[in-house]
Every structure is written in structure tokens, then in C-alpha cells.
Amino acid sequence: MMTKNxxxxxxxxxxxxxxxxxxxxxxxxxxxxxxxxxxFEDGRESFGNHYDGLKYIDFYxxxxxxxxxxxxxxxxxxxxxxxxxxxxTRYIKSPAAKIMFDYTIYRxxxxxVAATGSSVQVFINSQTRELELSNPQFYLDWKQRxxx
Numbered sequence: 001m002m003t004k005n006x007x008x009x010x011x012x013x014x015x016x017x018x019x020x021x022x023x024x025x026x027x028x029x030x031x032x033x034x035x036x037x038x039x040f041e042d043g044r045e046s047f048g049n050h051y052d053g054l055k056y057i058d059f060y061x062x063x064x065x066x067x068x069x070x071x072x073x074x075x076x077x078x079x080x081x082x083x084x085x086x087x088x089t090r091y092i093k094s095p096a097a098k099i100m101f102d103y104t105i106y107r108x109x110x111x112x113v114a115a116t117g118s119s120v121q122v123f124i125n126s127q128t129r130e131l132e133l134s135n136p137q138f139y140l141d142w143k144q145r146x147x148x
Contacts (some may be wrong), residue, residue: 007102008102011093011146012091013089014043014046014047015086015087016042016043016046016087017085018039018084019085020083020085021081024081025080029081030078030079030080031078031079031114033073036073036075036117039087039105039115040103040117040119042087043088043089044089047101054139058138060126062136062137062138063126064123064132064136065123066121066123066124067124069098069121070119071118072118073115073116074115076112076114076115077107077113083108083109084107084108085108086105087103087105088103088105088106089103090103093143093147097122097123097135097136098121098122099139100121101119102118103116123136
């Protein structure tokens with residue numbers, strides 16, 4: 001997990017810009033806290049599109065699901081309606097059968113950090129619904145392709 005004082009080394013990084021929509025702000029006119037978790041999801045989706053082979057459909061087509069088992073979010077500065085934000089998604093390498101990401105969300109106009117966080121997903125066999133204790137072959141192939 002990303003700590004307040006130390007950023008873990010990322011094996012791969014993806015950045016995506018989004019625009020804060022009206023439906024994402026609360027009565028205080030700032031992005032509702034739960035939307036940041038959705039922004040992390042947007043970051044993972046962008047990451048999978050950028051580093052082909054780790055899209056959600058790739059899990060499905062290979063007989064796996066990857067449920068979230070842990071997510072953290074630290075709120076630093078608010079985002080407001082109409083602002084552009086940059087979601088930086090960092091893949092954290094691990095030998096274990098799990099997928100770990102760290103996130104930083106920046107206000108695009110001044111590069112201020114709005115939020116940081118992390119997530120952990122595990123592999124579940126789609127047919128047996130059992131936890132996989134070793135990395136699926138498609139994931140090992142993906143890591144060999146992208147991580148040097």
C-alpha cells in the first residue's frame with residue numbers, strides 16, 4: 001500500500017485526463033468522496049487499454065474474475081465541477097497472485113494532488129468460484145510482455 005511518505009516504485013504507469021461532471025459533485029460543490037474510487041476504476045480501465053492484455057474482457061475470456069479485496073483513498077484537495085483531473089495509475093509488481101495499483105489524482109490546472117490511493121485484486125476461477133493461489137498463465141504472459 002502507498003504510504004503517506006513513500007511512493008512505491010511502479011513497473012508501469014498510465015495517465016488519463018477526465019473532466020469532473022456535475023453528477024459527481026455533492027451539495028458542497030466538490031467531488032463526492034465515493035467518486036474517487038470510481039476514478040480509480042477509470043484509471044484501471046485506461047491502464048488495461050494502454051497495456052493490452054489486462055482489460056476486463058481479457059480476464060473473462062481466460063476464465064477468471066478479479067474482484068477487489070482492498071482499496072484505500074486519501075483525500076488531499078477537493079476537485080470541483082468542470083475541472084480537468086489527471087488519473088495516474090501505477091502498476092505495482094508482485095510475485096503473488098494479485099494485481100496491485102497505486103493512484104494519484106491531480107488537478108490538471110495546477111498539478112495539485114487531489115487524492116492518492118491503492119487497490120488490490122485477486123484471481124477467482126470463473127467456473128469453480130475458487131481463489132487462485134498461483135498466477136494464471138494469461139497474467140504471467142502479460143507480465144512477460146510488458147514488464148522488463
